[in-house]
Amino acid sequence: MKTATKPGAEPASSTGNHAPAITNDALRPPFSRERFVLCSGFAAIAGLTVLSARQIDFDLRALGGGFDDVANLLERMLPPELDDPPRVGELLVETLMMALLGTVLATLISVPLAFLAASNTTPHPAVHHAARMVITMCRAIPDLVFAVLFVRALGIGVLPGILALGLHSVGMMAKLFADAIEQIDEGPREAVRATGAGRLTELVSAVLPQVTPAWIGTFIYRVDINLRTSVVLGFVGAGGIGFALQDALRGLMYQSAMGIILVILLIIAAMEYLAVGLRRTLLDPASDGAAVPAVPGPSVRPPWTKGRTIRGLCAAATVAAVVLSVIHLDIDPLAPVKQFGDLVSVFGRLLPPSVEGLQDELLKAVGETLAIGLVATTAGAALAVPVGILAARNVSPSEYIYHSARVFILAVRAIPELILAVIFVAAIGLGPMAGAMALGVGTIGFLGKLVADSVEEIPGGPLEAVRATGGGWWNVLFSAVLPQALPQLTGHWLYMLDVNIRTSTVLGIVGAGGIGFLLMESVRTLNFDVAGSVILIIFIIVFAIERLSAWIRRLFR
Structure with missing residues (x-):
């Protein structure tokens, strides 16, 4: 039987038969139908994100001119006080x-x-x-x-x-x-x-x-x-x-x-x-x-372990x-x-939904909301994924990097999106870009934690196998971590898109654009039939994203 030589070892003879040493190319996963679907999906998402950014006039250069406004706002907020x-x-x-x-x-x-x-x-x-x-x-x-x-x-x-x-x-x-x-x-x-x-x-x-x-x-x-x-x-x-x-x-x-x-x-x-x-x-x-010895009873009762006792307490x-x-x-x-x-009277006023006279405005608001959610989720994921990987204990290069990444995620998660929206509105003015920026920052904390937890839960066998071949940290990441975590990461991205679309409706209260402004105005002005229409649209969007996420999960089973 032929045996492969260990990486870096000399062959027994220059002419002897032996299996080729494992190279970095051999560590690459095969190109499957699932990978093709994911690659196609990522390409489509990238294209849609670019179009969405244009729709809401997303331009990071606008932040440069708003730093003075933010600085003035922060100056008026310092030093902090507690009156009561x-x-x-x-x-x-x-x-x-x-x-x-x-x-x-x-x-x-x-x-x-x-x-x-x-x-x-x-x-x-x-x-x-x-x-x-x-x-x-x-x-x-x-x-x-x-x-x-x-x-x-x-x-x-x-x-x-x-x-x-x-x-x-x-x-x-x-x-x-x-x-x-x-x-x-x-x-x-x-x-x-x-x-x-x-x-x-x-x-x-x-x-x-x-x-x-x-x-x-x-x-x-x-x-x-x-x-x-x-x-x-x-x-x-x-x-x-x-x-x-x-x-x-x-x-x-x-x-x-x-x-x-x-x-x-x-x-x-x-x-x-x-x-x-x-x-x-x-x-x-x-x-x-x-x-722990259980009280005598039917045999189908689970035993009282230490963990079950702690959970009971x-x-x-x-x-x-x-x-x-x-x-x-x-x-x-x-x-x-x-x-x-x-309660029946108030909630009943949402039905039947109506958009009479607001069709064009509602259509524009829906497109704006989808654009805000897509730009925020994609932009936030660009930083959340690498930070989340560094915050996974089983993959992080060092304890210092692990703890630093975890603290960073915690600090970002601690700031509610509404407060972020207020800050960005002060920096760049009312509109969808402020909402996209606020949700993008929130995505870093939220999605970063989900990524870190998912990576920590992947089986360690493939990681050790790649390390045993002499593969470095990057080989482990691309050959063992990402192939295993990619379905979960894709599901988390879709879930984040769902969350950001729904959260954008809340940011409308401070003028951060999207369908949320129309929703809150319809509630304030007691136009509950319009609010019902907006909620129905949000339901359809959320349901569609959930079905897409379920299809992706079935694809990787």
Whole structure:
């Protein structure tokens, strides 16, 4: 049998037969149909991005002339001040409690909805499609619009903010919950079914233990997102520290506004570190090693491992925090039921949708929104992908680079897009370019974290195989990392495009262009039928992106 010589080793004889040494060319993955589709897709995206940049007059040189305006704005905001620290502290606690309660509410709705939406647990295909449509609709309606509608129905306060966060979060959480269910190992289900257990026991004993880690990660991540979102909801009277920030900006008290912004950034950064710690503690596979003796009972019950015990204690602490938050915020859980008629009346005004007299304006706004989302996502990804790779512990060249990249991602993620939009509007004026710049910077933090997490989860075998051939860091990156991570990175890019298109509707509140300006104006002027049309358009766009993402996932299975 012929054997290949080790890289760099001398052959036994100059004339002896031996296999050729492995070269860098041999490390290149073969050109497959999937790679052809991806390359074609990337070429199309590049072309569309260029056209979109022209449509919104995207020109980085415009930032040069706006530095003086930004410098003047920052000069008026420094030194930061806190005029009423006790009030700011109270509103901050209120914001944290809103984020927690909104995420818990979304979880309670998402769990049964996910079982109905997952193809392997749904009772009927029609139910599956209906559940997926509900999930997409929750994601299509911006949280700010939910908040405005709930404020009109229930009045100013934290309850509209909690309901807005909860319903909008269902769009993300239920989708990820359902995806996790569809990826389970069916073996345990069949084993439980063989014992004669009912369907509910089958789901609780065989499905839940498999999806719980993924669900916990999604819950923690969503609390982090909702903390940022709750800051924006204060601008429409839905409670939280955003209300104080809005008062400061409206009153031109820029030093007070900067003080509040710094407090927000510190809390978001602290929440990020807390989320990382919780994920490591709750999702550490080593903690599920030794099983704690379980209470005698049916054999289908999962054992009480150390990890399960820790998760149980954290769940109990979360329940206690929820009860404390409801009491502290003086929330009536039955208020939505008592005022159900008002809710139906307000939301019912979105139907039937109408665009009479606004067809041309709406068409232009839709094109502008798509252009903003595409330019922001592509431009942000150009920096987010390399930074995310450097922030992956298994690929990063050194510990210093790893920690620096993680800190950079954290710092960028800590700044809400609405605040970025205000800064860019001050620098380059009203319009879509300010929105694209704000979303582009936000994409660096958001997508960078997703890239880093995805790269850290790829199998290490191919990386070690390339290193064993003498391949350097670049060989490992292009021959082992990117080929494995490319499907996930493509999915993340599409998800970011979805997020940016929806977020652009929020930035319209500060004049950052796109369909968001038309949406917010229609809500402010009580033209709810126009708002319904805008929401329907956003739903169609989000649904199309979701179908495209699902097709790409199937392509790489």
